[in-house]
Amino acid sequence: MNNKIINNFKSYLCPPGAGVFTVNTAKERKDSLYKSLYGSSENVDEKWKLSFEKLESAKGSVLLGVCSDCGGGIQRGANWGPLFLRNTLLNDHKELRYHDIGDIRVIPHLLHDKYLNEGTIQSCKNALYQEKDSVYPVAPLSITEKCCNDIYEHYKDVGIFAIGGDHSVSYPLVKSWIQNKRKDGKKVGIIHFDAHTDLLRERLGIDLCFGSWLTHVLGELESPKSCYQFGIRSSGKDRAYWENEFGLNQYWAKDVKEIGPQELAKNVTQELLDQGIDEVYVSFDIDAIDSSLAPATGTPEAEGLFPHECLMILKEINSKIKITAADMVEIAPLVGNDKAGSDSTLQVGASISAYLIEAINNAHN
Numbered sequence: 001m002n003n004k005i006i007n008n009f010k011s012y013l014c015p016p017g018a019g020v021f022t023v024n025t026a027k028e029r030k031d032s033l034y035k036s037l038y039g040s041s042e043n044v045d046e047k048w049k050l051s052f053e054k055l056e057s058a059k060g061s062v063l064l065g066v067c068s069d070c071g072g073g074i075q076r077g078a079n080w081g082p083l084f085l086r087n088t089l090l091n092d093h094k095e096l097r098y099h100d101i102g103d104i105r106v107i108p109h110l111l112h113d114k115y116l117n118e119g120t121i122q123s124c125k126n127a128l129y130q131e132k133d134s135v136y137p138v139a140p141l142s143i144t145e146k147c148c149n150d151i152y153e154h155y156k157d158v159g160i161f162a163i164g165g166d167h168s169v170s171y172p173l174v175k176s177w178i179q180n181k182r183k184d185g186k187k188v189g190i191i192h193f194d195a196h197t198d199l200l201r202e203r204l205g206i207d208l209c210f211g212s213w214l215t216h217v218l219g220e221l222e223s224p225k226s227c228y229q230f231g232i233r234s235s236g237k238d239r240a241y242w243e244n245e246f247g248l249n250q251y252w253a254k255d256v257k258e259i260g261p262q263e264l265a266k267n268v269t270q271e272l273l274d275q276g277i278d279e280v281y282v283s284f285d286i287d288a289i290d291s292s293l294a295p296a297t298g299t300p301e302a303e304g305l306f307p308h309e310c311l312m313i314l315k316e317i318n319s320k321i322k323i324t325a326a327d328m329v330e331i332a333p334l335v336g337n338d339k340a341g342s343d344s345t346l347q348v349g350a351s352i353s354a355y356l357i358e359a360i361n362n363a364h365n
């Protein structure tokens with residue numbers, strides 16, 4: 001057993017669904033999750049820690065919650081995504097297999113360690129690890145990157161499926177995945193579903209946020225040509241601008257409908273194969289989906305993609321190219337204060353997540 005790595009997990013992670021730091025809020029939802037995961041809501045911490053032993057022989061999807069929405073900027077609330085989506089996954093997709101490793105410990109006022117002064121870092125290390133000189137990072141994006149590197153460096157038969165959080169969490173998730181795949185000699189690409197391009201260089205002086213994460217991982221790819229975006233429809237600039245400026249491929253929601261999802265995905269798959277791509281990462285912002293079905297998110301947009309169109313694209317690509325890691329971000333279940341809208345958002349999010357988790361499982365057979 002890899003004790004050092006397991007100690008790392010025990011230090012910077014917490015049990016599934018516990019990533020939002022509360023005392024009593026959402027207690028019923030947590031209890032229901034623990035009953036499904038561990039049989040009861042007693043001694044959760046102990047059971048969660050024991051579950052790391054099974055990681056040694058795990059193959060396929062490792063589920064990780066990142067309850068950070070500090071990188072969001074318009075309407076927050078995606079910090080509740082990991083707890084709520086897990087419950088929907090367990091209810092609606094009972095047959096699904098994955099190893100739930102838990103949540104990143106989140107200090108909700110922090111984003112990345114590089115924005116912090118020494119005094120803040122020490123007091124946060126003290127709060128999280130009871131040690132002001134701890135070697136662990138303290139801000140959610142920094143901890144997430146450390147966690148992903150620990151997983152990819154020590155467990156070769158798994159891929160991470162992460163639940164956000166706002167879209168900034170994809171920065172460490174995708175960066176770590178690309179760097180570790182490239183170390184293993186793999187050629188990799190990114191498939192990104194979103195209503196927005198997420199291609200700002202910075203927003204109000206902050207370079208890592210929900211609107212800019214992709215800009216800062218594109219450089220990790222051998223070529224930006226191996227990144228494909230689907231569902232874009234809310235942008236101040238047109239498709240040609242983004243493609244020329246960044247060198248990636250963009251298909252707006254209207255392009256998907258004009259060309260047809262199947263036909264489009266066939267062409268994209270062939271292009272990826274021609275580039276020699278072995279594996280792709282899928283980053284899925286729930287706002288790619290039409291706001292009639294997925295209103296519980298920070299920036300819902302009408303005239304979007306429908307779940308069957310997204311699944312058609314994913315299935316076509318995955319018929320030839322492995323999906324070895326993925327994320328589902330920006331589900332904010334309490335936004336909109338509308339139970340039907342929240343349920344629908346969670347159901348759609350869970351059905352696409354279930355497909356991605358299966359795909360990651362199949363890739364690690």
Ligand SMILES: [Mn+2]
Nearest residue numbers: 167194198285
């Ligand atoms: Mn996004």
